Amino acid sequence: MFGEYSVNNNQADPAADGHPPESDAVPGNLPPESASFVGRERELGLLDGLLRERRLITLTGVGGVGKSRLALRAAARARREHPDGVWWVELSPLRDPRLLTATVTHAIGLADHSAAPLDEELCAWMADKTLLLVLDTCEHLVADCRHLVGELLQSAPGLTVLVTSREPLGSPGERVVDVRPLPCEGPDSDALALFRARALTATPRAAAAFADPDRARVAADVCRRLDGIPLALELAGARMRRWSLEQMAERLGTRFEVLSDSRTERPPRHRTMRTAIGWSHELCEPVERLLWARLSVFSGDFDDAAARAVCAGGPLPAARVERVLAGLVAKSVVRRTEERGTGTRFRMLDTIREYGHGWLAELGEEQLVADRHAHWYAALARAADQGWLGPGQVDWYRRMTAERAQLRTALEHLLGTDPPAALEMAGALWFYWFACGHVREGRGFLERALRAAPPAGAAYNQAQWALGLTAMLQGDMDVAREIGAQCTSAAARLADPERELRAAYLSAVSVLMPGDPVRALALAGPRARAAHGGRTSAPGWLLCKLATGYALCDLERYEEATAEARSLREACAELGERWLRAYADYILAVAALGLGDYGEAARHVRAMLSGKRLLGDRFGIALGLDVLAAAVAELGDGELAARLLGTGHAWWRTVGRPQMGGSPSLTALRDRGERRARAAIGDAAYEAAFLGGAAAPTG
Template sequence: MRRTSRPHSLTAAPPRPGNLPHELNRFVGRSAELAAFDCALSATRLVTVTGSGGVGKSRLVAHALARTAADAAPADGVWRVELAPVRREELVEHAVVEALGLTDHTPRPPRQVLVDHLAERRLLLVVDGFEHLVDACAALLRDLLRAAPGLRVVAVGRRPLALEGERLFPLAPLTAADAVELFADRAAALLPGFDLDDGCRDDVLEVCRRLDCLPLSVELAAGRLRALSPRRLLERLDDRFRLLTGGGRDALPRHQTLRTTIGWSHELCTPAERLLWARLSVFCGPFDLEAAEYVCSGEDLPADTVLDTLDELLAQSVVAREETPAGVRYRMLDTVRAYGAEWLAGIGDQGRMQSRHRDWYLGMATWCELEWFSPRQSAVAARVEAELPNLRAALEFCLTEPGQTHLGQYLAGTLWFYWSGCGRLSEGRHWLDRSIALDRGDADGDEEAGHGEAGGQGEHGGARLKALWVLGYVAILQGDTVPALAALQECHDAAERGGDATALAYAVHRTGCLALVTDDLPRAERLLRDALVRYREIGELNSNVLMGQVELAMTVAFRGDLAQAAALCEDVRQVCEDHGERWTLAYALYVLAYADWAEGRLARARALLERCLAIDHEFHDLLGTVLAVELLALVTVAEGDAAEAAVLQGAAARIWPSVGLPLFGSAHYNAPHALCEAKAREALGDARFEELTRAGERLGHDEAVSRALRNANPPPPRPRAVGRRRAETQVVLHPLSAEGDPGTGGQRA
């Protein structure tokens, strides 16, 4: 029997199981979230579902509880109170009373009415849209939960209530697959016969991705199909706030357009929170606290207040917090970021914020280049990977703003270790080509006069020279020899005219490397030895210098002097171990393994190559990886397993197109490959060899590495796009401005 309290003064509305609204269209996706929500609700009496505007918090809760109501609803029902229309804190209690259908004619305050009514009931209360009334709502729910042991509460809002016993349930956007399904479902309701298979699936996927897979944004976008095709819709998304308007007549006012949805959160922010929101929009992708403090602080927002202000934006789901293997990072959804960017432009502060953002990432890149030659090499690689979206934004700013080309050249050149060592040759080539091309016309004119940046004597000539030798290096690794030679020759001539010994040493070194991969071994040896002498004279010691010694070792090995090659690489190995350097070490191990294979020491060669491959795989160094796999195939066929050697050659063939010209088109680099193929074909026959090679080509990258390591568990590749720990955030800011000269040098011992 249903129990009531104080029947003499309180009458309830006619008995009913609750007031949850019925769903009018199909609920899409979220199966994992629904299961997790059910578990959370069964484990605690207060669950607060948080998330950004439009992420689908209310709909998920309504759907989850509708299922509960159909199966095992609380005895006294599931009741929902919508607080968005309530503007004053003292009216919160009245809104709950009204939602429960209660009337009371006594002088008791409404809170007491609620306590008395709920005291002995088993009831689930949904409080939706409380974020603008959080203090009053939290105080009321605390009292009700204490007084009514049979009460459970689901709070739905953009921030926590911060109550004891509260279990947070942060809701993320949809997966891409669920977002596409939602778009298709709403589009089909609007346009009968709409089908994703009509050649528009890719456009719809990109629309959903550009809208952060926010359910509200996706539904509003689908509503535009009355007038626009998916392709036209995609083209107009740059002005998403103007495009995505409408929504159903029964939608809450704050949900009828994307702008008002985000604006609802903006209205709830203090002036300091709004200012930080606007300034944070300058970041692309994840950022850390130190970056936010540097970039966003000022007289109107002191650095020591940024943390507390950021914490409030986190609480309101404007900013999301991410736990990564390397520590905590923050990000804003693109839609939220775009809203902040409009405000930043409106207050006229966009250029200054972009300049501060650029300075931070120039300083970070400088620090990372220095730290690359250290035991922190893996952490540096992971950090640059995590910061890549922001580094791209800084590069783009430098290369599009007048007077900043030299800063773009410096930044693109400073990241040489990332382009060459972490599988980003193509992207590095893009930025380097752009930065050099921007002032090439001016530089050519200056060359004729014998002065200016091209001569290395201009105010910012050092940045250009650094970009030139790095461009040459990246082009060499891609097997693109003509542009490589042009860049290195330009760097050499300009550095020689300007007396820049550092840039000249790098130009000589990389020209020697080019001679090596184009089979001009005598010239390669002469230039590489010359470069190493120059490095010693200027006191240069870093991964580049050690790589020059490895390249010299490979040159003399190809010329038949395996003993000298091994001695050179043993010296490199010792220096690497002394300094904690591992990237160059992998290449030294490769040369040592080559020498051991040539001398018939197969077990030792395999052990060296397995260590080499593990390091290359960790750094995502595709060139090092594919060279190691090629040589492992040769060792494998020498060990008598021709079938496995054929599989490994196939795996290498699949990787090469992601690097550049296979084996640089070099007869010397190709010799082990050709020998392996000849031996394997002889043992297997052409048909079987081709069959096994095709099997190798079907292996994914990680599978190929695992196979090369004899199906052992290879060390996992360094996670892409991760953050870093607080202990690793002591960034030495490079004191750069648009007027500064970043220079050219590498790391010096």
């Protein structure tokens, strides 16, 4: 959207000025439905009413009964009543309750850069919103979800929360809806309809079985034996690829007698679900069972390369993993998804993954497979570190964003088993923490890794520098300056020019943001111009040139800033890099604004915003909108400038630190645009346009 701003003779494309389009579109992140939806009309009708009347609804029921699918369909139907969005937060991959608020924050599109408590920031952001928040799969985080939901509901009167969990939260005012299995009675039962749909997906030949009345009665009996539990029906339907309906009924009956355990204290539906999964497990080939068990180490979705690296071994060589994985997909044990920008990925439902993890423990492979998983993602972090500032930057951004749950799991494991490896991995992820919206989470992991490691060596220096970057973005400048000095001393001891450049950048920005461009220029300028013995394609030199350009703009040395930014932009273009190149465009825009070339400033900032959109850099988008507003105001379009400032305000709120916490130069730039816009159209028109821009979605 931001690459389409058009400023020409005071005209602008109205579809690109930050307003939501003239449509029924509502912001949000609901995932696509993975398969056709069957039945549940009574439950959906009930939820339609509850989502209008109650503020906290929890869907409970046994694993596999369809709570998440029902919540997804109900949330989609409720879009119109929630103009600020319907937001889906998947909690099944989350194991560390300390990351609950960060997970919710990221899911709703916040990239909080403040040092204030995150739950306070989230409450403040939601306070004036009318939105629906769906927390999916909360049973392993009940107490933490209860606490967070209570705070949010108290702070945000327009908030509605829909929860799925195997047990209620136990919150005041919670309305609990028990999601029961699908009805099994009658020739048109929902259970039979679902079984038929999944069987037809497995093989069109199944149509004949359901068309014959006598065989349809056999199918109905299968549904009754499976208690109408949707996941059990899906697993059975997938088996129709190889069996007739009669074979299905016979083998199902036999297996249920063998696998059912009357000694267990589980409620009947829990036993039915577990027995159905056990039956499906028994019918897998030995190598499929082995892969099933090993795949249980993945939290959330994964790709086939990770499956090969983590799960191969013994009777399952890497060359066979893909074929065996396809077999599990065909049996509905594993689900295949297509993610934009990351290709095909796979995942297990929690109930199936839990069953597989039990078998992994029986095999005695828990530690082995967890180690493989952690070291595979540590290697991925190292590869990303090498690739961030190159032509694959956007692909790396998308891939590492998709791997967030796996990166967390790997880091947690390494912190407990191999602290040096955790330190190296956390430091290698510097760009992910610093530039991809995970500042607070990165700071937490880096602090833990640094506490667990001896304070020496290149890996320690790298992690310490990355920690300084996160502190700087959170506005903790005293800590950033202190870490910058420590990194400078360590780099000198290591005799590493690249590390000296990185430390110089951190030190320079930590004094530049509070308003000391002279000191910043003294720290970064000489190194940027001489490269200080480092490689001019390495991050340190590029970052020092960026800090130098910023400082020159703050000193109103605009011609020099332009030269510095052009040099940086050319270096980035040669590398195929987008993130730093966009900031070079920002410096060019600010310099053009200072030189009075307002059309040129608008052109540069449009290029900047286009690059930032590709990488989801909310901080960069907020910066760019302020500059674009100033340029548009100088060109005489006060209304558009006011709308842009309103939209910029909305983006700054998602970052949590407007104008970088009150940086003098950024605040002055924003105020300049406001003064010009108010002078052009008057206060009343300005306020109306600003509010219109502020209402624009930021997703």
